[in-house]
Amino acid sequence: MVVIVPSNKSVESFEGLHLYHGAISNCSMRVRIALIEKGLDWESHHLDLLKKENITEEYFGINPNGLVPTLIDNGVVHIESNDIIDYLDDVYPEPSLRAENNDEMMEWLHLAAAIHVPACKPYVYATKMAAKIKKTAEEQAKYDALQKNQELKEFHDKHSGDKSFSTSDFDKAKAILGACFAKLEMTLEGRNWIMGDQFTLADISWIPLHFVIDACGYDFGKFPNVQKWAAAFQTKESYQQGVLKWCPDFSQV
Numbered sequence: 292m293v294v295i296v297p298s299n300k301s302v303e304s305f306e307g308l309h310l311y312h313g314a315i316s317n318c319s320m321r322v323r324i325a326l327i328e329k330g331l332d333w334e335s336h337h338l339d340l341l342k343k344e345n346i347t348e349e350y351f352g353i354n355p356n357g358l359v360p361t362l363i364d365n366g367v368v369h370i371e372s373n374d375i376i377d378y379l380d381d382v383y384p385e386p387s388l389r390a391e392n393n394d395e396m397m398e399w400l401h402l403a404a405a406i407h408v409p410a411c412k413p414y415v416y417a418t419k420m421a422a423k424i425k426k427t428a429e430e431q432a433k434y435d436a437l438q439k440n441q442e443l444k445e446f447h448d449k450h451s452g453d454k455s456f457s458t459s460d461f462d463k464a465k466a467i468l469g470a471c472f473a474k475l476e477m478t479l480e481g482r483n484w485i486m487g488d489q490f491t492l493a494d495i496s497w498i499p500l501h502f503v504i505d506a507c508g509y510d511f512g513k514f515p516n517v518q519k520w521a522a523a524f525q526t527k528e529s530y531q532q533g534v535l536k537w538c539p540d541f542s543q544v
C-alpha cells in the first residue's frame with residue numbers, strides 16, 4: 292500500500308471513492324477495471340495527459356510524482372496502480388479478485404510495476420506519445436520545478452526538446468517486453484486466465500499493458516495464448532466500461 296499525506300489538503304475531505312485518472316493511461320485502466328469488476332461507485336476526476344493537465348501544482352500536491360492514477364478513499368490518498376488494485380481487493384473483498392495462490396498472483400503485479408519505467412513507458416513514448424506530448428520551454432520549466440522524482444526526470448529528459456530515445460533504450464524496452472510476454476504466453480498454456488480458471492488481479496494488471504503495447508505496433512503474432520486471453524477479456528463489461536468507454540482506440544491517440 293502506498294499512502295500519501297497530500298500537501299493539497301482539499302482531497303482530505305472527499306467522501307467515498309474518487310479516482311484521478313487519464314483516459315489513455317494504462318495504469319488508470321487497471322484501476323478502472325478493478326473498480327468496475329467490484330461494482331464500486333466512484334467519482335471521476337479526469338486529467339487529460341495530452342493537455343498536460345497532470346502537470347499542475349494542485350495535482351502534484353495530491354500525487355507527488357504528478358502521475359495518474361490516484362485513488363482517494365474517504366480522504367486517504369493512494370498511489371501506484373498495482374498497489375491500488377491490491378488495496379481495493381483487501382478493503383472491498385467481494386467479489387474476490389484474489390487467487391488462492393496469492394504470492395504467485397502478486398508476483399505478476401510486482402513484475403508489471405517493475406517494467407513500467409524501463410520497458411512500457413519507453414516503448415509507448417518512443418512509438419507514439421513523445422511526439423504528441425512535446426513540452427514548450429515554459430511547460431518544461433514548470434515540470435522541472437514540480438517534479439522531484441529523479442527517475443521520472445531522467446525518463447522525460449530523454450524525449451525533451453529535439454531529443455528522442457536511443458536505439459539501445461528502445462531495444463532494451465523491446466527485450467524486456469518480449470521476455471515478459473513470453474512468460475505470459477507459457478503461463479496461459481491450457482488456462483483461461485493467468486492464475487487458472489479465475490479472473491484475478493494478475494489479469495487486471497497485465498491486460499492494459501497488452502492493450503497499449505498492441506496499439507503501438509508490438510507484434511503479438513508469436514504469442515497466440517496471449518492473443519486468446521486478450522480476446523476473452525474483450526467480452527467483459529469491465530473492458531467496455533473501464534477501457535473502451537475512455538479510450539476507444541489507443542492507436543488513434
Ligand SMILES: N[C@@H](CCC(=O)N[C@@H](CS)C(=O)NCC(=O)O)C(=O)O
Nearest residue numbers: 316317318357358359360371372373
Ligand atoms: N507506477 C505508477 C506509474 C504511473 C504512470 O506512469 N502513469 C502514467 C500514465 S500510464 C502517467 O501519469 N504519465 C504522465 C507522466 O509521465 O508525466 C503506477 O503504476 O501508478
